[in-house]
Amino acid sequence: MRGIVSVSRGLGAASRAATTSAYPTRRAADAAVDVQSARLLTHHVARMADAGVAPTDYATDAKYQASETAVRVTDNCLQVFGG
Structure with a gap:
């Protein structure tokens, strides 16, 4: 978390103003x-698969959660860094 804030501090005046608030x-x-x-969730699915349990529903949930997380985190980073 500190890395994101420190990188955004080096991006210019707009980013410096953003890093003084709690937003980033x-x-x-x-x-x-x-x-x-x-x-x-992904590790839970892997443990289930290793134990011989078919994690079909959980695997679907893990895939959805991971993809939504990737989109949300990317969007947030673009907003913080001004992309």
Whole structure:
């Protein structure tokens, strides 16, 4: 999370103004939670598959969560960094 804020600080006046507020920090924290949630669900599906249980519904949920997380985190980064 600190890396995102420090990079955005080096991007110019608009980014410097944005980093003085809680906006980029909140967005980075939200992104970290979303990524961790998708990662945990994916690991759960992998453990189920390793145990011989068919994780069909869970695998679908994990795929959806991961793809939605990727889009949301990318969009948030573009908003913070002004892309």
